[in-house]
Amino acid sequence: MSRAPNARPYAEVIGDPVARSKSPAIHNFWLERLGIDAEYRAVRVTAQGLEEYFASRRADPLWRGCNVTMPLKQEVFGALDRADPHAAAIGAVNTVYRDANLLAGTNTDTLGFLEPLRPALGARHLYRMARVIGTGGAARAIVHALAESGFTIVLAGRDEAKARAILDELAPAGEHHAAPLSHFADPTDFAFDDRAGCLDLVVNASPLGMTGQPPLAFDWSHAPPRSIAYDIVTDPVETPFLQGARERGLATVTGLAMLVGQAAAAFECFFGRSPPRDADGELMESLRR
Template sequence: MSQPPSTSLKTGYAEVIGDPISHSKSPAIHGFWLEKLDIDADYRAAHVTPDGLADYFARRKRDPDWRGCNITIPHKEAALDHVEDRGELRASIGAINTVLRDEDGALIGTNTDAAGFYAPISGMDLEGASVAVIGAGGAARAVLFALKRAGVAQVALLNRTPLKAAGLLTAFGLQGQALPLDAPLPPAALLVNASPLGMSGQPPLPLDLDPLPADALVYDLVYAPLETDLLATARKRNLATVDGLEMLIGQAAVAFELFFGEPAPRDDDAELREILIR
């Protein structure tokens, strides 16, 4: 993927867009890394509504200081209509979470969510495993993309609209079943909440975790609040857990290097987490 010339990467700004956006911790993450590396650039949050998405990209494309953006809900799928899809993500993941502008001024979409999601569980043997995933939006697409490549055997995909969930399973070539949100969980080795349910300002995610085996792992992509009801319930059962900051920091690190031309200083993750949970 082509990038802006390296001599210009350490100036200007990048940002995160979404609706809502006030909950985002991305400015704190990127700001922390920019300060650690003494890079004279900025990272901001921008509230962009669905109706304003096309205008946002049109304006940023004309801004020579704009390095690119990260994308959060609800724009991860719709943003594909406003950028070049050189990596054929529409046909694979079906969503993007990062946009860059190359040296010719073209806006290029990419996705760092799949790598960010998988990094914390890369040591887990998922070959032939059964997993359960909540949600069928842009984040769920990245999760399913990663799980397919990890060789899982069965995916139970729970969503408000089971028909949409069934379409995703087919699109990713995954065996399993599409279920409504109130369906009982199967005895999965891994449970992933890839929906906004349980996030501050969103409806709760009431799940009975009793069907999960004692060695199951519960992974909640929600990070506001960091200690979600789902994770609290899992810990009461002494189940292993992964919180939303793991994926958030992982995907941000990939995007940071694309925006600013330097690897994120991941040796400082412990300090960063302390800042983010204050």
């Protein structure tokens, strides 16, 4: 891995793929607004290249850390000197930063995921239920966040046994359910009540539907009335999953909300400053272009 091309502090996002990542646009927007002479960029790193990457960055005093995206959020543990209890509990790291001479890992995905849901979560509910699709690193953070927020969870994945294992590990106290991915692909004639007083979420926590990935097969007959549909995919921002939800008259949350929220916490780890969140409207508009 080569050294930074210029003599400025820098941070990065690593993963495979990262070419279309919006993280550089977010962090560089904030750096410019704050007048910080630093940069943020995307670097493709495979699981096989992790050791070489961190050996190179440890030796570079200009490197401030990196965000970690798929498929490295669990593999990265072996490269760290320590992971904080939050990341260890989730079993996934999305942010690596320098702590004196050590490489430390944390997970800001939970903060980012919950941020746009705070108004709904501030209310009292008779029951909270979330249907979640995905079993990767981001899904682990989301399951942890939902369990901590009082949700009963149905977790669906290609490997139903893996989904069950995640629930048993991260949310052992609840009456949660695992299902095969195909469960939500076929229509259901289940008669939901109007769910008054309840909070229902339908979350795509997988890369399905992302540019270059297979589509997500989800039949909206599985969503109770008044559900909130949340897709963590950011490319495209307006996914077929969210379009289908809107056609059913449901509220939606795009992946940009989570991306910006988790980036804000990571930015402080890298650059020691809070990002200018008062400019979120302008930032979001630029990311949608």
